Amino acid sequence: MTLYHVDFEPIGRRGDCSDEQSLLESARQLSVDLVSICGGMGSCARCKIQVASGQVSELTIDEKNNLTERELAQGYRLACHTFPRSDVKLHVLPDSLSAPQRTQVEGLEVTVQPDPFVRAYDVQLTPPTIDTPVPDDVALWHSLANQHHLQPGSIDLSVLQTLSQQLRDLNWQARVAMSENEIVAISSPSTRWLGLAVDIGTTKIAGYLVDLESGKTLASQGLMNPQISYGEDVVSRINVARRSQADAERLQKLLVDALSQMAADLCAQARARANPTDIVEAVVVGNTAIHHLFLRLPVEQLGLAPYVPAVRAALDIKARDLGLQIASGAYVHLLPNIAGYVGADHVAMLLATRIAESNGIVLALDIGTNTEICLNNRGKLTSVSCASGPAFEGAHIKFGMRAAPGAIEHLLLTNEKLEYQTIGNAAPVGICGSGLLDIVAQLKSNGVLDHHGRMGEHPRVRVGNHLREFVIVNEQERDGLDAITLSQKDVRELQLAKAAIRMGIQALVEANGLAENDIEQVIIAGAFGTFIDVSSAITIGMLPPLPLERFTQVGNAAGTGARLALISREQRVQAKRIAEHDGYIELASVPNFNRKFAEATNLG
Amino acid sequence: MTLYHVDFEPIGRRGDCSDEQSLLESARQLSVDLVSICGGMGSCARCKIQVASGQVSELTIDEKNNLTERELAQGYRLACHTFPRSDVKLHVLPDSLSAPQRTQVEGLEVTVQPDPFVRAYDVQLTPPTIDTPVPDDVALWHSLANQHHLQPGSIDLSVLQTLSQQLRDLNWQARVAMSENEIVAISSPSTRWLGLAVDIGTTKIAGYLVDLESGKTLASQGLMNPQISYGEDVVSRINVARRSQADAERLQKLLVDALSQMAADLCAQARARANPTDIVEAVVVGNTAIHHLFLRLPVEQLGLAPYVPAVRAALDIKARDLGLQIASGAYVHLLPNIAGYVGADHVAMLLATRIAESNGIVLALDIGTNTEICLNNRGKLTSVSCASGPAFEGAHIKFGMRAAPGAIEHLLLTNEKLEYQTIGNAAPVGICGSGLLDIVAQLKSNGVLDHHGRMGEHPRVRVGNHLREFVIVNEQERDGLDAITLSQKDVRELQLAKAAIRMGIQALVEANGLAENDIEQVIIAGAFGTFIDVSSAITIGMLPPLPLERFTQVGNAAGTGARLALISREQRVQAKRIAEHDGYIELASVPNFNRKFAEATNLG
Numbered sequence A, B: 001m002t003l004y005h006v007d008f009e010p011i012g013r014r015g016d017c018s019d020e021q022s023l024l025e026s027a028r029q030l031s032v033d034l035v036s037i038c039g040g041m042g043s044c045a046r047c048k049i050q051v052a053s054g055q056v057s058e059l060t061i062d063e064k065n066n067l068t069e070r071e072l073a074q075g076y077r078l079a080c081h082t083f084p085r086s087d088v089k090l091h092v093l094p095d096s097l098s099a100p101q102r103t104q105v106e107g108l109e110v111t112v113q114p115d116p117f118v119r120a121y122d123v124q125l126t127p128p129t130i131d132t133p134v135p136d137d138v139a140l141w142h143s144l145a146n147q148h149h150l151q152p153g154s155i156d157l158s159v160l161q162t163l164s165q166q167l168r169d170l171n172w173q174a175r176v177a178m179s180e181n182e183i184v185a186i187s188s189p190s191t192r193w194l195g196l197a198v199d200i201g202t203t204k205i206a207g208y209l210v211d212l213e214s215g216k217t218l219a220s221q222g223l224m225n226p227q228i229s230y231g232e233d234v235v236s237r238i239n240v241a242r243r244s245q246a247d248a249e250r251l252q253k254l255l256v257d258a259l260s261q262m263a264a265d266l267c268a269q270a271r272a273r274a275n276p277t278d279i280v281e282a283v284v285v286g287n288t289a290i291h292h293l294f295l296r297l298p299v300e301q302l303g304l305a306p307y308v309p310a311v312r313a314a315l316d317i318k319a320r321d322l323g324l325q326i327a328s329g330a331y332v333h334l335l336p337n338i339a340g341y342v343g344a345d346h347v348a349m350l351l352a353t354r355i356a357e358s359n360g361i362v363l364a365l366d367i368g369t370n371t372e373i374c375l376n377n378r379g380k381l382t383s384v385s386c387a388s389g390p391a392f393e394g395a396h397i398k399f400g401m402r403a404a405p406g407a408i409e410h411l412l413l414t415n416e417k418l419e420y421q422t423i424g425n426a427a428p429v430g431i432c433g434s435g436l437l438d439i440v441a442q443l444k445s446n447g448v449l450d451h452h453g454r455m456g457e458h459p460r461v462r463v464g465n466h467l468r469e470f471v472i473v474n475e476q477e478r479d480g481l482d483a484i485t486l487s488q489k490d491v492r493e494l495q496l497a498k499a500a501i502r503m504g505i506q507a508l509v510e511a512n513g514l515a516e517n518d519i520e521q522v523i524i525a526g527a528f529g530t531f532i533d534v535s536s537a538i539t540i541g542m543l544p545p546l547p548l549e550r551f552t553q554v555g556n557a558a559g560t561g562a563r564l565a566l567i568s569r570e571q572r573v574q575a576k577r578i579a580e581h582d583g584y585i586e587l588a589s590v591p592n593f594n595r596k597f598a599e600a601t602n603l604g
Helices: A023-029 A061-066 A069-073 A099-105 A136-148 A157-169 A226-230 A234-243 A245-269 A288-295 A344-353 A433-445 A488-511 A527-531 A534-539 A557-567 A569-581 A593-600 B023-029 B061-066 B069-073 B099-105 B136-148 B157-169 B226-230 B234-243 B245-269 B288-295 B344-353 B433-445 B488-511 B527-531 B534-539 B557-567 B569-581 B593-600
Strands: A003-009 A013-018 A048-053 A076-078 A088-092 A118-124 A173-179 A182-187 A194-200 A204-211 A217-224 A279-286 A315-318 A331-334 A361-366 A371-377 A380-386 A407-414 A417-422 A461-464 A467-473 A484-487 A521-525 A551-555 B003-009 B013-018 B048-053 B076-078 B088-092 B118-124 B173-179 B182-187 B194-200 B204-211 B217-224 B279-286 B315-318 B331-334 B361-366 B371-377 B380-386 B407-414 B417-422 B461-464 B467-473 B484-487 B521-525 B551-555
Touching (some): A013 A023, A136 A173, A157 A182, A173 A279, A194 A245, A204 A245, A204 A557, A217 A245, A226 A234, A245 A288, A279 A344, A279 A557, A288 A331, A288 B157, A344 A521, A344 A557, A344 A569, A380 A569, A433 A484, A433 A527, A433 A534, A467 A488, A488 A593, A521 A527, A527 A551, A557 A569, B061 B076, B136 B157, B136 B173, B194 B245, B194 B344, B194 B557, B204 B557, B217 B245, B226 B234, B226 B245, B234 B288, B245 B279, B245 B288, B279 B344, B288 B331, B344 B361, B344 B521, B344 B569, B380 B569, B407 B433, B433 B484, B433 B488, B433 B527, B488 B593
Parallel strands (some): A194 A279, A521 A551, B003 B088
Antiparallel strands (some): A003 A013, A048 A088, A173 A182, A194 A204, A315 A331, A467 A484, B003 B013, B194 B204, B204 B217, B315 B331, B361 B371
């Protein structure tokens, strides 16, 4: 037995592994949660990895059969069939990782040249004397003019309230943070000005602490949206906010306090000294309802036809007006919304995916309880919002659950042989969204479900509670617990959810005089979209039947978009352009909606 | 006896008076407090009035002797020697009124063409439909663009928070208040937008409610500055604010709450319906210390050489950031300061007196505990601040008091004959500032005080407490109470106060290479400056010995300046120009300060 150093990137797990164990076994040894449904038989082809450097064992027949020519040319291998023959460095695709680990590596890179909205200027002031008793603000603007060629602008009240003392304490040397022509913070010359980018999802909040000068992300954090105690979906929260002013204020305060805490935590997490008061700008994105709840904007009209937002425009709000504990003079920038159900988070996603810059025909979608879809038809953007419902998050599905340990996330059915993979390889307890898609797709491929989603015969199909159900894990396998099943009703729920998405895609395509096959690229963003198996989504007819290489799964692109807007003026201009020129379609106003929707429920 | 209708303007007192009583007696009958020291003998010439219309009795010899040719030509008469011969309308000069009544009529007129910073726009919006679900902010900007050719700008957060509901409640018709390109308030189409102008003095606050569209003052109010409980002068309040954050906050809150109450009172006073939330802008002026205390700006450096303000620039602060209860999105505009002891109130006074627009050589001064003086030398402005002390307000003078009933406000000494006038013709209890000036001037004219202010012999001079003192009202006349006297020490106090002012004038004149006699016009502003007898001020050497017609007393010009800045953009530009181009001189840095000051203490 020889030991080789095996390095799994980009998650950065590495260690010495025996040449006698496969890379799949090495991955398990090093806690890399590679997906493997078939248990290492080489048949499911889910444990794909790319060999970046080093020598490995010869290609096997199974690999040649299960990998495409392109994949083979790019050095892809099946981890279960490959053994190290030297120290090796491996690249793991997000696709091949189990859901919880996947979120750690996902998200598009921030690649723009930093040109932040808030800029830093170091100044050296001339102290006043009895012969030249220059007021402090005048002295500051003099130095900014002489040393940086800036015109006098304004100074935030909170800065003015500490300015005189600070200038004297700092011996007339200071670093200034300027937003446009307003001084929003002042500190010692060594201060590193920070930015906070936040994507507030209905369920989760993702926050990033960014060095404004370098554009680098110093720390990141995810947490639950505390509003969830007032309702899992935005409609119930809108109803809470409508009850009374006090309720609306409580909903806002929950979010603001969570963000203040996040800012403090991120600063503590960042390696070098960082203070929340060094955060001189924040960019916040969220769907339109979350955006409105965060700002205490009226939400009543969001819940009633024609579902219009109070505000579409990008906003700059003083942090203190919201109660957010960062620099008091800092602004919170809210990216623009597009419509009542296409919010700033969608705009951020479009920024991050650079879809607006494309000259081709590109579709971008963020799948969730509400699915926002945007089509760029050679420069012309159109968006639509579909009420896809909470089935993907486990709601209304008998054994549905979120992506957590024990959730069946991938499944393979070959005639009567059923194989599945759970998150964390734990004992199965339910089915998460990607598992649900896989099951329905496999049942369809195996002829257990027909075109209309009707469940037929199969040794695992039984009738329970007057409904047919497909048994995934039976009572014996669960030591007497209830069997994990998928019922006819569950299939119907998924059909409704996927129909909404497919209809949205078709509405966009038709409004642009195109056919689905004209779509050159499909970008799937958001946590759930990242976990799904695209082939399964095509099989059940949720996504159009395009060649797989046209699809890209990009993870939390909204958070990336927020970071882009934080460090790039150009990206803010782009966001404004997107929001103003997006030709939003209200799905309910599509002609023959009902007939089209019914058609879209068909599987495949 | 015949009754005629006698009308005293501009104080608006009128009634039927006998042709057998003089106009002085008619004035008393109608509660018009005309000054009369000689008691109607025609010798003091203080009860001057101008006959605007109607017939009166023939001119007497005493009148011909005591009125100038110019006064006679303009219809001036002595009220004590004039009798009505028809219904008459009389114009009363501020000079001829007793102090408390004078403040009611004083103050320069607001004469500029209204061009307010905050503008009103009526709009009619198109409601959203399911086919055109236009966001509310976008719909609002559309209507402003279509109906008023305005470019989209920003909307205050507090406006956004009520916008959607308001637009629906108002059936999509609204009136908008715009400050630059920001919407700061929105209401029903009939709303009259209001402005609040406030002059915060160290002792008193004067507030004005203004109709922004017409520029008319709808109501005005004066009240005591509540900070007075923390010290009569600004230096003691600076010391309080330096003690702790909590003290500084308390001082600010006192002012802000007083202004909020004033806004409510003024609205209640205004005839037509007016709400504090209709006040969409406020302009506030005050001396630099008051300005800083109002904004919670640091004041420590104001109390230490070189006495620099934290802020010179004009500021626009959201009313909510100060806690001021007017429209939440409204701005409070603070006019610029010039120096640590030449504040925004001085700039406002310069605006109101239009001194900056003059091409001549004009001096403007606001006499008080601190006296600010500005010289316009053919377009070039220079200001100085003099610590004249609180003697004029009665402090450090044994029988000194504020201008209140019973205060001796004017006095005449002819050899041994002493005549005086008290405010409200009440029994004398003390001496107010204008009385103090008169007494010292009369003692000097009658040779009781020499050039150096040393008290000599006179039947009314006695020695009490090792000090010489001049008896104004003796014990018998006061029914056994202490005699009202002026001591040698009181004279010294006044000499110090007046020396500071005269030195300031001389410093300005010298810095400009001029002589005092080159001054073509002297404008005396402020409450105290309005009450004084200019001849007395010249006699004691407080003011330079220029012909009387070069002097004008204009009352509370700072309040007028604040109103000008509220309703005129041009006046704000002018204020900025004044503050930036004023060549402030620090009196302490004048060469040979001590020798010059000693010289300036000389009387006459």
